[in-house]
Amino acid sequence: MKNFTVLLLMSVVALLIDPSHQLSRHRNLSEIVEKRRSSVERKPKEWTPPSISTQNSSALNHLYAQEGLQENDKIISLPGQPKDVTFAQYSGYVTVDSKAGRALFYYFAEASQNPNTKPLLLWLNGGPGCSSFGVGAMTELGPFRVQPDGATLSSNPYAWNQVANTLFLESPAGVGFSYSNTTSDYENANDDNTARDSYTFLLNWFERFPQYKNREFYIAGESYAGFYVPELADTILKNNNSRTSFINLKGVMIGNGIINGETDHCGRIDYVWSHALMSDEDYANERCSASNSTYQTDIHTFHAQLQSYMGEINPYNIYALLCPSHPNPIWRSSISTDATLANGLDGYDPCTPGYVLTYLNTPKVQSALHANVTSLPYVWTECSNVLSYNSLDVTTMLPVYQRLIAARLRILVYSGDVDATVPVTSTRYSINALNLPIEKAWYPWMDGNIDVGGYSVIYKGLIFATVRGAGHQVPSDQPSRALTMTKYFLAGKPLPS
Template identity: 55%
Template structure:
């Protein structure tokens, strides 16, 4: 028994050496919480929303570039891959040399008929390749050896062609040849650049023109997604020959409205017994989440107190284990059995494996990443695209949601119910502020024979919770997320019983 334990110990030490685990990472939820605080302190100006034209003519070189973007195989990729995948850059501003990185995965079967889905992560400043593609809905997961990949059995390319965009410039592998661009990012330019990307990307992949098109994502993408959808609709109304067939949007644990986002978090952490009654009462007394008032010193004090009382847990999923791997303490390891969250295969150290994988030069070459141009290593969230330099952000998405509803888009807002970054209470308060008529009242929906969550269908919008899911719903509850996506793309209600 002792020999067996020694062998396991040696293997774990070897794995740690292979992974080259960093001492810390910037995370999507940290960037979001910081931006919300800066915004409430009036450090970011409200967006004056309008969209400029980025329509571009057809270029034959875009078609040629498609073949250059094809990925032969990623290092450590399983041998039984049957779909095509691509990655590379689309230049959105040739004068300044601003280029956005994408990763595109065709559907496993019938890619010529299945819809196209664009996935966006938030931050602002966080990577859709790192989070969305490699930890959530993409076809692969990085193994603990940090060098090989395994198949994600719940990948969304089972039902849709999936496109991941790293935006704005300065995020992930996206860059600009004009360093001043990194200080000029904000909501408005992110929407304009993302739209410019799409126009050129459709020239590179013209077979997806007029295909049913959806935009999905999470966190601060709760702003990115409606803003991009609104930009697309504005251009559609100006063009007689339109090819972006936007059908709908899906937003998971996304911010919607500055006032209700803050109030909902306080209520959620208290009702989940994470903070004391006294701190909760102080937050209600001293924190004014309206857009009119900056953060008071007393509010700031008790928000810090909240973090102290909650302690060291995953605020993206309050019941999930935390990763105990440490580059400085190899004795502090999480075993595979301890890493699994329920039975969904969630590994809390997955970000560490992926960080090492995506900073491998062979992997970067396979992804066609222009690493010689990047002034920074790849990371989950950018140090140069941050709330400290973010130029503009709306106080609320509710006016844009009203416009999207009026234009008949299919809207699904979903929420993992054990996230405290953008909790389900915040989302419910924001949706209630829209004052939409209810068409189908609160009811459970089913996935794999059990309750997957709960749903309300409003006129123009469906809201769904995902039971037992955190901030990144497809990471924590992949099967339930895929069930939800399947119903959404088919235009059907979420399953009401295990027999539906």
């Protein structure tokens, strides 16, 4: 049995680091963009937050006793972590539906200095179905990076817990270490259920960690979290009407997130062409505009065509390398230097997801994390292979953005400018569709004294920023610029010019 488990894990690792797997993950998100776009043509569907904070609501019926669980969740030490770790770490499960046996896994790293005065920031990865812990914490903004041996950790010098207490949620059930004892939950996942469970998670988590109940709270995320984040924020605002359910939400950050089907699609076509990844002739056949689309191609046919235009490149960062199927030590030793010279990527390694997969499927690591692997019908993977997500229940976030702006939330929408999956053109088209007045026109923002971190526009109610040289996962590609951007956002300041 042990040998079988090892062989299974090795096959999963090989699948993850294979370039074809990276491209298929891109196609999954791309298909969602196109489906949302075609749905917009038929009949736009707006998202309405569920009412779940009345006295007889399902959410308050799902408030469970939390006494003693904070201390139980404390991580003594992660295997292979550096010796100089001074901040507290927690991980474990919050039950969101005891009848269904549905529980969501979280990882929490307190701020490395002055945690009692720092805000609380929740990070959500997209997919839908990708792990906020394995991707967000372990490859992007968390305090550690997994080394190529899959067994040891190094400190991330640009970790966001320098500026906030950082909470990572694996949602919905079926993602990462989160699970349900009702298998139909994996088949019925959608935006409504995800927002409801995430909200219920927060109500219970604040009961478990009462010291954070009135703390300034922010939600951040990327990719499909372009829907997750505003939906959860909208749900919080709608239900902030009692002392039991009040959450001190101050703002949201959304990176390379899908926003609106039509503009997302048009932005992708224009981006691929403008970055010399498509011929003029093909662009003439495929191009569209938000007001007059000429795109008629079947979704699957379109994906095959788009992939043939771009070839075997990393669509999440068009200038980065793909991880080879069998990286050797010589290649691995040169990858960081080569990537830094070519792209300005600090410590970038495209094989990192494979290292994380090995680490998080190690029994002693799972034990340290309090992961209930006996309840999982699967091994841990970066993105769920059991989830069947209905991504057509909502087609646009624009009305939700309008509600968040009206509620005077602090909003930062940012884009890594070398992402072809949800590119900066898509984001700009979507923001333009909001027709917001400009308070400060386009300007270069600085990361330090001489480094242009990107460009920014301050609208009434929303800040837009690009991150120069970053792809879909900004904190991975440009960690210093991502940390600077977050620091200024949490301080309520525009990016430095």
